[in-house]
Amino acid sequence: MSPSYERLTIDQVKEGDELPPLSVDVTATTIVLGALASRDWRPMHHDKDFAINRNGTPDIFMNTPNQASWFERYLSDWAGPTGRLGRIKFRMHNSVFPGDTITFKGVVDKVETDVVGCSWASVSLVLKTGDQVDTTFSARIALPSKAGDNPWARRGDDWKP
C-alpha cells in the first residue's frame, strides 16, 4: 500500500495562483542553527561583535544556504514530496536578523511542459520583513503531469532543469 501524502499535479496549478503565505519569527538560534546545519562556520553568522565591527551589520544574519533551505521548505509545503526542484535563483537585498518576523509569499508565473514531457511550474517568491523585501527568489519546479507520474524518476536526458 502506498504511503499517503498530498500530491500537487500540474493540472491543479495555473498562472497567477498565489501560494499560501508563511511567517516565521527569527531568533539567534534560527540563524546559528541554519549556519551550522549548512556547515557555514563564518563568524558573521554566529558572532555578533564580528558582524557589527567587521561587516557593518547590526547583528548576525541568516546565511545564503539556509535561506535556500527556507525557500525549499516553503515550496515543498505547497508542492508536496512529488515536487522536484530543477532550478532556483535568488538575490538578497537586505539581511535577515534575530528579532525579525519574516514572511514568505509566492505566485505562479508560468506552467509548461518541456520537450521530454516533464511538467514545470515557474514561481516567483519573496521573503519580506514587514514591508521590506529582503530576498527575491524564483524557482522552476517539476510537478507530476497526472496522478502516478513521478518527476523524481527522470534521469539523464529526460531531466532538463
Added chain:
Amino acid sequence: MSELPNEVGEEIGEIPEEVKSWIDLVRYESEGEFEIERGYFHTTCASAENGNPLFWDDEVAEELTNGPIAPPTMLSVWFRPHYWEPGRSEAPLPWKIHFDLKRDLDLPEAVATDSEVAYGEPVRPGDVIRTREILRSVSEVKTTKLGKGRFWVIDAECVNQRGEWVGTETMTGFGYKTRKES
C-alpha cells in the same frame, strides 16, 4: 543588492592580469571531506522546519526516489570542509576563489549577494561529491550601501562518485571596502 553612485576619493585598484587569467578555467577541484549521511539531512530540515515526508518517511523515500535523498538545496553543504581536522593548522575555505579575490583585489570584506543553482541527480547517503570551482566574471567598480568594491560570479560544478552531474551552484559575491577602510 542596490547600487549607489560611486563616491570620489575611494581607492579601488585595477583588476590584476593574474585574476583576469582565471576566468572560465577550473581553478580548484576537490572531493568532499566526509561521507554524506542522513543525519545531516534531518539537521537541515530541522533548521527550516521542513516536514516534507520525502526526507523523513522511509516508505515515501522508497516509493519516490528508491531510498533516502538529501534536500536538493543542501548541495553546497557537501563541498564545505571541516573547520578542523588532525594535522591541519587553519580552516580551509569553501568557495576558495571568493577568498582569493578578496586577497588579490585588496577588498577586505565580502558577502554573497545572488545565488543560482541547477539540480541534477539527487544526492544520497554514501555519495562522495567532487566539485570544480570556476570564476566566470569580475565587475567594474560598484558602490553599494555596504561600501565600494566589485561583484564577481563563481560556478561550483558538482558530480557524484559515478560521474553523474548533481548540480551547479553559481554564486555572486560582492567584495568591498567599508567607508572607513576606503
